[in-house]
Amino acid sequence: xxxxxxxxxxxxxxxxxxxxxxxxxxxxxxxxxxxxxxxxxxxxxxxxxxxxxxxxxxxxxxxxxxxxxxxxxxxxxxxxxxxxxxxxxxxxxxxxxxxxxxxxxxxxxxxx
Amino acid sequence: xxxxxxxxxxxxxxxxxxxxxxxxxxxxxxxxxxxxxxxxxxxxxxxxxxxxxxxxxxxxxxxxxxxxxxxxxxxxxxxxxxxxxxxxxxxxxxxxxxxxxxxxxxxxxxxxxxx
Numbered sequence: 390x391x392x393x394x395x396x397x398x399x400x401x402x403x404x405x406x407x408x409x410x411x412x413x414x415x416x417x418x419x420x421x422x423x424x425x426x427x428x429x430x431x432x433x434x435x436x437x438x439x440x441x442x443x444x445x446x447x448x449x450x451x452x453x454x455x456x457x458x459x460x461x462x463x464x465x466x467x468x469x470x471x472x473x474x475x476x477x478x479x480x481x482x483x484x485x486x487x488x489x490x491x492x493x494x495x496x497x498x499x500x501x
Numbered sequence: 502x503x504x505x506x507x508x509x510x511x512x513x514x515x516x517x518x519x520x521x522x523x524x525x526x527x528x529x530x531x532x533x534x535x536x537x538x539x540x541x542x543x544x545x546x547x548x549x550x551x552x553x554x555x556x557x558x559x560x561x562x563x564x565x566x567x568x569x570x571x572x573x574x575x576x577x578x579x580x581x582x583x584x585x586x587x588x589x590x591x592x593x594x595x596x597x598x599x600x601x602x603x604x605x606x607x608x609x610x611x612x613x614x615x616x
Binding site for chain 1: 505532541542543544546549551557559591593595603604605606607608609610612
């Protein structure tokens with residue numbers, strides 16, 4: 390079993406829809422949680438960063454962490470075709486040389 | 502200019518050849534990483550370096566070696582390339598985004614095909 394599980398998709402939604410992307414994990418020592426966005430033929434870019442449990446909002450994006458369930462989510466409101474990309478969750482423990490453990494990524498397509 | 506650059510961006514080589522992938526960064530970060538990305542497997546860490554004198558193996562280091570020539574430069578070598586090493590390779594650097602929070606910044610990737 391992988392330490393971080395993520396549904397690969399693909400997920401196809403109409404423009405304007407609310408998108409929910411999720412990851413589950415098994416290591417209770419993870420304290421820092423990130424979402425990266427990766428466009429085709431590009432490197433991942435950091436989208437959201439949260440520490441421990443709770444919510445964080447940035448524009449149309451909301452990251453949610455539920456440590457008791459070992460479950461993290463990324464919500465995208467009013468989705469746009471430009472949101473079409475692969476979304477990778479990543480997480481790390483405190484210290485540990487900032488080594489990240491990644492999910493395999495969910496491919497999202499927002500259709501006009 | 503990009504903060505993390507990788508060369509070459511695309512490379513085709515033959516089985517048994519030695520090749521080097523290069524990474525440079527202008528972010529001033531001490532920590533640098535090499536990953537490979539394969540469909541369905543996500544990003545897997547090959548090697549990482551905390552400074553010029555500190556090199557560490559990641560989860561899939563067999564068949565690879567690295568060199569940290571300077572704070573800003575971190576190279577990945579495939580000593581004798583095999584088709585199984587066909588993948589997308591990313592370099593990343595690590596630094597703070599606010600306070601003590603650290604995260605990683607990725608280069609654009611090198612697409613490698615081993616025939």
